[in-house]
Amino acid sequence: MENSMDETTFQSLPDAVAKRWPGQVQVNLDVRRSTCLLTCDSRLLPDICEWVCSTSGFRFATLVVEEEPAQWLLRYVFYGRSGIVQLHILLRTAKENVAIPSISGIVHAADWHERETEDLFGIIFTGHPRLGDFVLHEEWPEDVKPMRSAFDAHLPYRRRELDPEWRPHSIVQSPGAFMMPIGPVYSDVAESAHFLLETVGEDVIRTIPRFFYKYRGVEKISEGLPVEQVILLSERFSGTSAFAHSLAFCQAVEDIAGVDTPLRAKALRIVLAELERLRHHIAAIAGICGSTALSVATSQAGILEEEILRLTGSFTGHRYLFGLNRPGGLTRDFNNSTCLQVADDAARLIERLFKLNDMLRFTSSFLDRIEEVGIVSREQAIAYGLVGPIARASGLARDLRKALPYCGYETVAFDVPVETGGDGYARLRVLFHEAEQSARIIRKMAATLPDGEIAGPFEYAAGGALGWVEAPRGAAFHWVRITESGTVGRYRLTSPSFINWHGFHLAAEDFAFQDFPIIMATFGLSNAESDR
Amino acid sequence: MTKWVLKGLKTGIVTTAYPDRDEAAPGVSPGLPGSGLAFDEESSSDAERCPTQAFIRDGQRLWVDYRRCVHCFRCAPGRQGSTQWQGGYEWAGRLSDARNKGPELGEVFQTSLHIRVVDAGACGACLSEIEQLNKPYYNIHRLGFFITPTPRDADVLLVAGPVTDHMRMTLKKVYEAMPTPKKVVAVGACALSGGVFGPSFISGAGVSDIIPVDVAVPGCPPPPLALIHGLLVMVDRKPSASWLSTTPVSGGKEDV
Numbered sequence: 001m002e003n004s005m006d007e008t009t010f011q012s013l014p015d016a017v018a019k020r021w022p023g024q025v026q027v028n029l030d031v032r033r034s035t036c037l038l039t040c041d042s043r044l045l046p047d048i049c050e051w052v053c054s055t056s057g058f059r060f061a062t063l064v065v066e067e068e069p070a071q072w073l074l075r076y077v078f079y080g081r082s083g084i085v086q087l088h089i090l091l092r093t094a095k096e097n098v099a100i101p102s103i104s105g106i107v108h109a110a111d112w113h114e115r116e117t118e119d120l121f122g123i124i125f126t127g128h129p130r131l132g133d134f135v136l137h138e139e140w141p142e143d144v145k146p147m148r149s150a151f152d153a154h155l156p157y158r159r160r161e162l163d164p165e166w167r168p169h170s171i172v173q174s175p176g177a178f179m180m181p182i183g184p185v186y187s188d189v190a191e192s193a194h195f196l197l198e199t200v201g202e203d204v205i206r207t208i209p210r211f212f213y214k215y216r217g218v219e220k221i222s223e224g225l226p227v228e229q230v231i232l233l234s235e236r237f238s239g240t241s242a243f244a245h246s247l248a249f250c251q252a253v254e255d256i257a258g259v260d261t262p263l264r265a266k267a268l269r270i271v272l273a274e275l276e277r278l279r280h281h282i283a284a285i286a287g288i289c290g291s292t293a294l295s296v297a298t299s300q301a302g303i304l305e306e307e308i309l310r311l312t313g314s315f316t317g318h319r320y321l322f323g324l325n326r327p328g329g330l331t332r333d334f335n336n337s338t339c340l341q342v343a344d345d346a347a348r349l350i351e352r353l354f355k356l357n358d359m360l361r362f363t364s365s366f367l368d369r370i371e372e373v374g375i376v377s378r379e380q381a382i383a384y385g386l387v388g389p390i391a392r393a394s395g396l397a398r399d400l401r402k403a404l405p406y407c408g409y410e411t412v413a414f415d416v417p418v419e420t421g422g423d424g425y426a427r428l429r430v431l432f433h434e435a436e437q438s439a440r441i442i443r444k445m446a447a448t449l450p451d452g453e454i455a456g457p458f459e460y461a462a463g464g465a466l467g468w469v470e471a472p473r474g475a476a477f478h479w480v481r482i483t484e485s486g487t488v489g490r491y492r493l494t495s496p497s498f499i500n501w502h503g504f505h506l507a508a509e510d511f512a513f514q515d516f517p518i519i520m521a522t523f524g525l526s527n528a529e530s531d532r
Numbered sequence: 533m534t535k536w537v538l539k540g541l542k543t544g545i546v547t548t549a550y551p552d553r554d555e556a557a558p559g560v561s562p563g564l565p566g567s568g569l570a571f572d573e574e575s576s577s578d579a580e581r582c583p584t585q586a587f588i589r590d591g592q593r594l595w596v597d598y599r600r601c602v603h604c605f606r607c608a609p610g611r612q613g614s615t616q617w618q619g620g621y622e623w624a625g626r627l628s629d630a631r632n633k634g635p636e637l638g639e640v641f642q643t644s645l646h647i648r649v650v651d652a653g654a655c656g657a658c659l660s661e662i663e664q665l666n667k668p669y670y671n672i673h674r675l676g677f678f679i680t681p682t683p684r685d686a687d688v689l690l691v692a693g694p695v696t697d698h699m700r701m702t703l704k705k706v707y708e709a710m711p712t713p714k715k716v717v718a719v720g721a722c723a724l725s726g727g728v729f730g731p732s733f734i735s736g737a738g739v740s741d742i743i744p745v746d747v748a749v750p751g752c753p754p755p756p757l758a759l760i761h762g763l764l765v766m767v768d769r770k771p772s773a774s775w776l777s778t779t780p781v782s783g784g785k786e787d788v
Contacts, residue, residue: 137698146733157697157733184702185650188679189663192651192699213698214653217734229583232604232728239657239753283660286667296536302667303546309664313559319755320657322562323605331611359535528656 008056010034010084020051033255033465034085042091042100045076049089049103052078058087059398060385062494063113064479065121066464067149071095072123076103076110077466077477080403086466102128109385112502113494120147135212138166146220153220172198172205180513184213187517191527199513207508211501214531222491227253227327227460230488234478235322238495238529240283243276243321244471245478245495245529251406252467252480253327259458263450265329266408271339271445273407273469274438276321278346279308280472281389281435282353284524288428289360291521292369300356304349311349315342329455339446346439357432370424374507374519377422384503388474388496389434390523393419393426400470407469414441424522431524460486471496473525497530547671550757551764561621561755562603567596567775574614578607584721584728598623598750598775599724599738624717624749624762626772631744635713641687642767643676648686648710652703653693653735657753658720662690664756677763683709688766690759691739694722694730700742707743717762719749727752747772 008016013036014027025048026039040048052058058078066073076089093100102125104111114125115134122145125131136144145151172179178201183194192213198206218237222230234249235242247269254261261269286301313319315338324330360366376386381394391398399416401409417433419426464481474496483489500523507519548555569575571592579587579594586600587607607613637645649662665672666679680686683706695703707714718739721727726737739745749762764770 151733153733154731155733156731184699185648185683185706186681188666188681189649189659190651191656191659192653192702213702214651214693214696215698215734216653216694216696216729217732218729220734221729221732229728232583232602236602236655236657236728236752239655240660242657294536296540299540299668300543302664303543303669306664306667306669310557310559313562313755315559317605317608318562318603319559320660320753322603322657322752323611331605359539363533363536365533526656528654 010036013084021048036084036087037090038087039090039092042093045089045091046101046103046106049076049106052087052089053107057081060107060109061086061466061468061475062477062479062492063110063117064490064492065117065123065147066481066490067121068092072098072121074100074123075479077479079468080398085404099124099126101126104128107385108383109499109502112498121145122148135215137210137212146217149223151220153217153223168196168208174200176200177205182516193527195516197508197513197516202512204509204511204513204516207505209501209504211527212531214527216532218532219491219493222488224487224489226487227482230491231326234491234493235325237493237532238497238526239320239322240280240526241276241471241473241476241529243272243324244469245476245493246325247273247407248467248469248471248476248478249480249491250325250327250467251469252465252478253460253482254458255465255467256463256480256482257327257459257461259328259456261329261407262453262456263408264333264452265454267445267449268330268334268339268454269325269407270409270412271334271342271442272316272321272324274441274445275308275312275315275342275346277472278349278435278438278442279305279312281431281438282308282349284431284521285353285356285428285435287521287524288370288424288431288518289366291518292366294363294366297356297360297363297366301353304353304356308346308349311342311345326455327460328458329453331455333454336446336449339449343439343443343446346442350436350439353432353435360428367425369515369518370428370522372421372423372425373511373515374424374522375422376503376506378420380503380506381422384506385499386474386503387499388470388472389427389430390500390503391474392417393430394422395420398475400468400475404468412441412444424518427522427524462486464490473497473529474500493532495529495532497525497527498532500525501530546668547674548669548757550760551675551770555621555757560757561619562751563617563619564598564601564603564623564750565596565607565615566618567594567598569594569615578613578615581606581612584725596775597725599748600721600727601750602721602727602752621755621757622761622770623751623754623758623773623775624747624765624770625775626747626765627740627745632746637687637713637715637767641713642769645677645688645763645767646680646686647677647688647690647763648680648683648706649690649692650699650703650706651693652691652699652723652739653696653729654720654722655693658692658722661753661756661759662692662719665759670756670760672760672763675760675764683707684711686710687714688763689714689716689743690719691716692719692723692753694726695736695739695742697734697736700736703739703742715746715766716743717747717749717766718745719751719754719759719762721750721752724748724750
């Protein structure tokens with residue numbers, strides 16, 4: 001599946017499509033972006049998706065819906081074939097009484113995208129088994145569609161009370177089984193989310209997550225705002241991966257304007273992005289140690305986490321890398337010698353992190369809790385389109401820094417650690433080794449920082465483009481449209497946590513109840529990043 | 533398991549000396565823009581550039597409403613601005629809200645305080661800083677502060693986030709479930725003003741729209757030391773920061 005099965009290239013794609021669907025699919029090639037645009041009728045959509053994913057080996061990235069004056073524009077974005085950076089399937093349909101065939105039976109990764117689109121835009125996907133309350137919880141009337149342009153994002157919506165008659169879709173019916181609700185306020189310091197666990201007391205039979213408690217409507221409230229304001233949202237919707245997401249947003253805006261960032265800005269962006277990844281992975285490792293209640297290891301990882309926060313704080317001025325990206329480059333320059341110093345400090349942190357790793361590897365009580373627990377198979381990871389360290393722990397070498405190099409990553413030599421176990425321990429090992437790679441990248445970049453500007457002149461242009469990054473938790477895709485008046489017309493945010501929460505139930509089901517928090521820690525996902 | 537015991541002992545104590553002594557390590561705080569600057573051309577352009585309208589003009593002075601500052605650094609020298617930023621972290625201020633009629637926390641709570649954290653739509657950075665409180669560098673147990681899993685045991689609610697529509701009712705229920713005396717500490721720009729998210733169709737303009745707030749900890753996110761200061765202010769072990777008394781009222785809340 002990972003390697004392409006046929007020989008279609010960027011140049012031969014129009015012929016291949018014309019042969020399969022003569023006269024029915026329009027093909028446009030965007031040479032500058034190496035992007036193929038297929039425009040088709042909704043009847044052909046499932047066929048084309050089948051061909052794109054199963055035969056041609058593309059992967060689903062995101063579904064972007066844009067409202068045009070008289071019609072919807074649906075854009076299914078695929079990526080992952082060498083030579084063709086992106087493939088977009090475009091579909092235009094009338095606004096009312098519209099039904100689009102669901103593709104989630106063919107591309108399961110599109111499942112949650114279709115649910116979200118139905119809930120927020122009111123576009124029905126025929127054949128989808130489970131549409132309805134998803135982002136907006138059941139107390140919202142069904143006819144409220146906040147992503148439509150007619151809906152005013154700034155008016156507070158009228159207050160509603162919960163329906164006392166509300167019941168779950170189904171209630172487990174087997175001897176000794178019961179439903180255990182967890183959340184939205186649970187554990188010590190946990191993000192708000194709700195899980196209904198169907199359990200027979202020990203084994204979890206089914207995990208029913210309910211998310212979007214933290215839905216802040218970032219996509220909606222961005223509309224009509226100037227880019228300078230939206231960049232604050234792109235940083236702050238997920239504070240623990242702020243630099244990655246603001247980078248994806250900036251890259252989309254730069255692509256629209258046709259502006260290339262100076263080499264020095266690119267190199268510094270890599271240093272900062274890897275510093276963020278390093279911090280995230282150390283925090284995730286601390287979370288895994290904490291979930292197994294191994295207190296000394298938790299403290300040791302906690303010490304490293306605070307030290308890298310302080311390192312980031314004294315280096316950039318902000319402990320979570322806020323306020324650094326801007327369209328066209330960075331907001332401030334850094335001293336070459338300071339960057340080298342940071343690289344040294346990061347290398348020393350990694351040394352201590354691997355001492356901790358050596359102790360963990362020989363602690364049987366710890367390994368018992370994470371080995372062969374929370375398994376996601378390679379086939380499942382492919383079907384759900386999982387990304388990031390979780391996919392790489394299940395044998396999928398998916399990393400946008402290699403698959404779709406951006407920001408100069410094509411010039412950096414580094415390894416993508418891959419494990420095949422798919423269990424909690426495999427995910428932990430991936431985190432350790434990626435952290436090490438990040439420190440190496442920082443060292444390489446700091447030693448070879450090019451001279452020059454950190455931001456060139458920048459002028460906004462109207463248009464739409466996709467920006468992407470490999471965020472600490474995996475692939476992130478940001479679709480941005482800038483209007484003629486220079487404001488943001490559409491901002492579609494696809495985050496790795498959204499993609500991976502979709503597959504979380506695979507790991508949590510058929511394991512013991514007390515493994516649940518540990519499986520959650522080894523996934524290390526963020527609800528803020530997922531809910532947006 | 534002895535290797536872990538030895539490892540712990542060998543590491544020694546890394547915990548900050550705050551509140552007995554100031555913490556001077558680099559990188560513990562992003563700082564805040566200076567308040568009370570003279571109103572002139574430079575400072576007025578900083579005020580105009582501020583994306584959250586945190587600057588408030590009062591005659592010939594420009595004050596910063598720290599409840600709105602989101603650390604975007606656009607007013608900082610070396611970026612685009614000219615406003616000098618100050619270090620420090622003792623930012624927490626006590627609010628007086630007419631609704632805070634309940635009994636005060638007595639002396640007995642000064643050294644034994646149980647805290648329930650509620651995420652009302654926080655971005656993760658505030659929560660990450662709250663998590664540091666339990667880790668070796670800050671370790672609030674030494675101060676008698678404990679994070680508890682249930683509101684029924686909690687004396688203080690620590691709330692982050694603008695309060696999303698879906699968390700509105702949950703937050704109310706958590707507050708109602710707490711025994712009296714009960715107090716609320718709101719942390720971060722979102723919880724104090726809605727930050728960059730609210731108010732909108734789905735987010736509020738902060739915690740005080742839903743439940744009365746006693747102590748405000750500004751910051752985006754507030755660093756762990758500012759959170760500790762907030763808790764110490766809550767139990768009268770540290771004086772409240774003075775910025776509230778110099779900031780003209782905005783948004784209908786009464787200041788001390």
